[in-house]
Amino acid sequence: MDSINYKIIDTRKIADYISSHSGTVVTVDDVIQNSGADKLRVYPALFELEQSGWLEVVEREELGAPSVVRRKKQG
Structure with missing residues (x-):
């Protein structure tokens, strides 16, 4: 049986x-x-995207959770 991820x-x-x-x-x-x-x-997912270098966290909440993000510039 196939499972959906x-x-x-x-x-x-x-x-x-x-x-x-x-x-x-x-x-x-x-x-x-x-x-x-x-x-x-x-x-x-945002944490994984940040760790992979794809995402940049621009602002964080008081406890460290991202509140504003953007795609990291390539190059």
């Missing part, structure tokens, strides 16, 4: 949403509201 699907939705804003900053609230990803997967 929702984590990968949601990470792609988040990356696509951030990419669609071409270098401008995006609030994490906007990502949660508009990306189509499960809201419980947003913060773990």
